[in-house]
Amino acid sequence: xxxxxxxxxxxxxxxxxxxxxxxxxxxxxxxxxxxxxxxxxxxxxxxxxxxxxxxxxxxxxxxxxxxxxxxxxxxxxxxxxxxxxxxxxxxxxxxxxxxxxxxxxxxxxxxxxxxxxxxxxxxxxxxxxxxxxxxxxxxxxxxxxxxxxxxxxxxxxxxxxxxxxxxxxxxxxxxxxxxxxxxxxxxxxxxxxxxxxxxxxxxxxxxxxxxxxxxxxxxxxxxxxxxxxxxxxxxxxxxxxxxxxxxxxxxxxxxxxxxxxxxxxxxxxxxxxxxxxxxxxxxxxxxxxxxxxxxxxxxxxxxxxxxxxxxxxxxxxxxxxxxxxxxxxxxxxxxxxxxxxxxxxxxxxxxxxxxxxxxxxxxxxxxxxxxxxxxxxxxxxxxxxxxxxxxxxxxxxxxxxxxxxxxxxxxxxxxxxxxxxxxx
Amino acid sequence: xxxxxxxxxxxxxxxxxxxxxxxxxxxxxxxxxxxxxxxxxxxxxxxxxxxxxxxxxxxxxxxxxxxxxxxxxxxxxxxxxxxxxxxxxxxxxxxxxxxxxxxxxxxxxxxxxxxxxxxxxxxxxxxxxxxxxxxx
Numbered sequence: 001x002x003x004x005x006x007x008x009x010x011x012x013x014x015x016x017x018x019x020x021x022x023x024x025x026x027x028x029x030x031x032x033x034x035x036x037x038x039x040x041x042x043x044x045x046x047x048x049x050x051x052x053x054x055x056x057x058x059x060x061x062x063x064x065x066x067x068x069x070x071x072x073x074x075x076x077x078x079x080x081x082x083x084x085x086x087x088x089x090x091x092x093x094x095x096x097x098x099x100x101x102x103x104x105x106x107x108x109x110x111x112x113x114x115x116x117x118x119x120x121x122x123x124x125x126x127x128x129x130x131x132x133x134x135x136x137x138x139x140x141x142x143x144x145x146x147x148x149x150x151x152x153x154x155x156x157x158x159x160x161x162x163x164x165x166x167x168x169x170x171x172x173x174x175x176x177x178x179x180x181x182x183x184x185x186x187x188x189x190x191x192x193x194x195x196x197x198x199x200x201x202x203x204x205x206x207x208x209x210x211x212x213x214x215x216x217x218x219x220x221x222x223x224x225x226x227x228x229x230x231x232x233x234x235x236x237x238x239x240x241x242x243x244x245x246x247x248x249x250x251x252x253x254x255x256x257x258x259x260x261x262x263x264x265x266x267x268x269x270x271x272x273x274x275x276x277x278x279x280x281x282x283x284x285x286x287x288x289x290x291x292x293x294x295x296x297x298x299x300x301x302x303x304x305x306x307x308x309x310x311x312x313x314x315x316x317x318x319x320x321x322x323x324x325x326x327x328x329x330x331x332x333x334x335x336x337x338x339x340x341x342x343x344x345x346x347x348x349x350x351x352x353x354x355x356x357x358x359x360x361x362x363x364x365x366x367x368x369x370x371x372x373x374x375x376x377x378x379x380x381x382x383x384x385x386x387x388x389x390x391x392x393x394x395x396x397x398x399x400x401x402x403x404x405x406x407x408x409x410x411x412x413x414x415x416x417x418x419x420x421x422x423x424x
Numbered sequence: 425x426x427x428x429x430x431x432x433x434x435x436x437x438x439x440x441x442x443x444x445x446x447x448x449x450x451x452x453x454x455x456x457x458x459x460x461x462x463x464x465x466x467x468x469x470x471x472x473x474x475x476x477x478x479x480x481x482x483x484x485x486x487x488x489x490x491x492x493x494x495x496x497x498x499x500x501x502x503x504x505x506x507x508x509x510x511x512x513x514x515x516x517x518x519x520x521x522x523x524x525x526x527x528x529x530x531x532x533x534x535x536x537x538x539x540x541x542x543x544x545x546x547x548x549x550x551x552x553x554x555x556x557x558x559x560x
Contacts, residue, residue: 241480243479243480243481243483243484244479244480244481244484287484287488288450288481288484288485288487288488289481289484290480290483290484290487292480292516311515311516311517311518312516313515330515331515331516331517333517334516334517334518334520334521335516335517335518338487338518338521362480366479372476374508413479414479414480
C-alpha cells in the first residue's frame, strides 16, 4: 500500500521494521549535532510505523501561546494557537487525544485543512513532555490508513513521543549553548572595547612617576582611570567608580570617560569639568547608580596638584618609610549623578619630594577574607609605608599581592583600580 | 541575604533591615519601602543596626529611597548605622543626604519635628550642607 506524506511517496515496510528504525534513531540522539534532521527522520519513521498519511511535530512557544510545525523543505510552517485544535488540546491538558472522526469532534480545528486543501479524517495527538514535566509540544499523526488509530497505536505513539521529546530537549540545549556563545562573544567585544579605552601606557611626566592599573571583577567593569593633557598644559588624572559592576556599570563608565574628556576640551578647570559631567549624568541616571570620581590636574612645573573629589577619597603619603605619615584627602562633594547641580570647590596642594598620591577604588578596601574582615585602609597604608620607595607600578603590584593574600581565596567581588602618583 | 521586617513605634513605620544591602538584593529593600509608602506610611525609619555590609549599589539604593520619599512627601531617616556603613557614608559624603539617628527616641522627636505622622509633610530633601539634628 502506498501513502502520502507531505506530497512525498513512501513505501511502508511494516511496523517491526519501522520500530527498529526508530530504535536506531534513538541511538543517534546523544551524538547528533543536527536535531532538526533527526526530527525529520523521526517524523518519517513514525509515518511508516503508524501507517498514516501525515506526521507533524509541533513545538510549543509558551510566551506566544502558539504551536508551530518545524520549517522543512517544501512545506510551510503551520502555526496554531495553543487554545485551538487537537494538538493544542494535548498540550493544554497534557493528555493523548485520539479522534476517530475529525469532522464530528468540536476540538478539531478545520482552518489548516481549509488553507492547505488537505482533508483530515482521523488523528492522534500525543503531548511531548520534558524531564521537568513541561510540555514542549505535541506529536500529531493524521489519517490512519485503517480508518482510525487503535489503543496499540496510542501506546506506540507515546513511545515515539518520548523519542521526539529527547531530541527537542537536545535541540533546546544546543540553542541555549549557541545563545550563550553569542553573548560571550558580545561580552568579549565589550571587554576589549573597554580595555582599549584605558590608558595603554603610563604617562611620562617630568619629575613624576605615575602608574595606573585596573582589574574588573567580571568581563567588564564600572571602574576606570584616565590621564591626558589639558589645554593649559597640565596633566589631567581621573579615577572613577560607577556603582555596581558588570556590563551596565561599564557602559556608564564609558559615558563618564567620554564626558570628562569632552568637558576637559572646553575647560581646564577641574571643578567645572566635574560639575558639567555631573549635570549630564544626573539627567541620564534614573536608578540606584551613581559615580564617585577623583579628578585632578597636575602641574609638573610647580608640582601643584589641584583636585576635586566626588565621594572618592584619596591618600597622600609622605614617602618616608622610617616615619610613616599619611593623610586622607577627603571628598569635596557628593558623588556624581545624585543632584542636578554640584557645588564644587577645588583643593590645591603642593606635592613634596617623594610624596605619593594614592587613588584606589573600593574593591581594594572592601575585599573580605574568609573571616569577613575588610582589607581596609590601615592595611593599605601599611603596604604603602613598606613600599613607598618603590616605583609606582611596583607599589601597585605590592598592593595587589597583599590584598590577594589577605583574601585567602575569597572571590573578587568588585572591580579594582589603582593610580599612584609619585613625585621623584 | 537581606531581610526586612515592619513594625510601628511612636507613630513611625520602621523597616528593620538585616543582612547585606548589596547586589540584586537591593530590589527587596525597594519593594518593602514602596509597599510601606503605598499603604500610606508618612514617616519611615530604616533600622540598619543589623546591616553588616552595604555595597555601592546599596548606597545608591538608599539615596534612591530618599529621593522617592521626598517626591512622595514621606519623611525618611536612617537609624543605628553600623560603624562600617557610617564610615562609607562619611567618605562618600552621602551622609549629608540623610537624616540619621542613634536611638528611637531621637527618631520620635524627629517625627514630631517634621510634623509626621499627623499629616503629610514635605519630607526631607537632599542638601549639600551637613546638619546637626540634636534631639529635642
